[in-house]
Amino acid sequence: MMKYILSLMLCCCLNAFAQHPPVFEGMEMDTTLIVAGDLNVNLVRYKYGKPSISFLAIHDDEDTGVKAAFEYIQFSGGSIIDCQYGGKRNYKFTYNGQQYQTDPNSIYSKEGAKIGIEKFGPSNNEVVHQMENIARIILNQYNPKKLGYIFTLHNNADGGFGIPSYLKGYELEKVTDSVHINFQMDPDDMVLVTEKKLYNALKKANVNVVLQHTEADDDGSLSIYAKRNQIPYINVEVQHGHQEENLRLIEIAVKALYECYPNLKEKDKAANE
Numbered sequence: 089m090m091k092y093i094l095s096l097m098l099c100c101c102l103n104a105f106a107q108h109p110p111v112f113e114g115m116e117m118d119t120t121l122i123v124a125g126d127l128n129v130n131l132v133r134y135k136y137g138k139p140s141i142s143f144l145a146i147h148d149d150e151d152t153g154v155k156a157a158f159e160y161i162q163f164s165g166g167s168i169i170d171c172q173y174g175g176k177r178n179y180k181f182t183y184n185g186q187q188y189q190t191d192p193n194s195i196y197s198k199e200g201a202k203i204g205i206e207k208f209g210p211s212n213n214e215v216v217h218q219m220e221n222i223a224r225i226i227l228n229q230y231n232p233k234k235l236g237y238i239f240t241l242h243n244n245a246d247g248g249f250g251i252p253s254y255l256k257g258y259e260l261e262k263v264t265d266s267v268h269i270n271f272q273m274d275p276d277d278m279v280l281v282t283e284k285k286l287y288n289a290l291k292k293a294n295v296n297v298v299l300q301h302t303e304a305d306d307d308g309s310l311s312i313y314a315k316r317n318q319i320p321y322i323n324v325e326v327q328h329g330h331q332e333e334n335l336r337l338i339e340i341a342v343k344a345l346y347e348c349y350p351n352l353k354e355k356d357k358a359a360n361e
């Protein structure tokens with residue numbers, strides 16, 4: 089009985105903690121807690137309906153993607169792992185009395201994790217190791233090697249970064265192989281992929297899309313990890329608040345993924361069976 093009450097209390101706490109309501113009726117949730125110094129990262133997996141696509145959101149201040157994913161899985165089934173650590177973009181924490189900060193999308197290689205921390209101050213081996221450990225647990229939970237893909241969701245601000253950033257002469261030119269722009273779309277709303285055939289399918293669907301260069305520098309980001317491990321990678325990224333467009337791009341990207349890799353659709357359907 090006591091055990092039951094405790095687990096019930098834990099459930100309530102988790103629900104109160106979850107930052108992405110409304111969780112609709114029938115949604116299943118489980119949480120994995122990762123601790124590094126005084127940093128707590130909760131990997132909250134939301135799951136609903138028949139097995140289908142699995143999404144991943146690694147920045148905790150980017151909620152539009154999570155909300156759009158909820159809409160998607162409410163109608164089509166699927167799951168999302170949402171990394172929750174206080175609603176901010178960066179990991180900020182104290183370790184052995186020292187303060188550190190890093191971008192959670194820089195921890196997927198040793199070199200990248202070090203460079204990521206050094207953007208904000210001095211790093212040390214132990215902290216780099218802790219970041220690698222967080223990445224390892226996120227990857228274990230999301231399990232891209234079993235899924236056969238990585239499908240991430242990001243959001244950005246109005247102006248600044250967007251599809252034009254990947255054009256010749258702009259800041260992300262070096263990481264770009266090809267760019268397709270639909271000038272009817274908001275330049276902040278786009279898809280980034282690592283595989284040519286995904287790029288071609290999304291270009292055919294006439295959405296803003298970037299193919300990442302195979303020689304892009306290792307900055308510890310998940311897209312570089314994906315390419316290195318030969319896992320097809322999709323990032324659907326829209327401006328904060330563009331939820332309808334976010335859902336539209338998710339639907340187009342899921343369709344492109346299953347068209348390019350038909351066996352993945354069967355695998356996703358068979359998951360949990």
Ligand SMILES: [Zn+2]
Nearest residue numbers: 147150242243
């Ligand atoms: Zn992001």
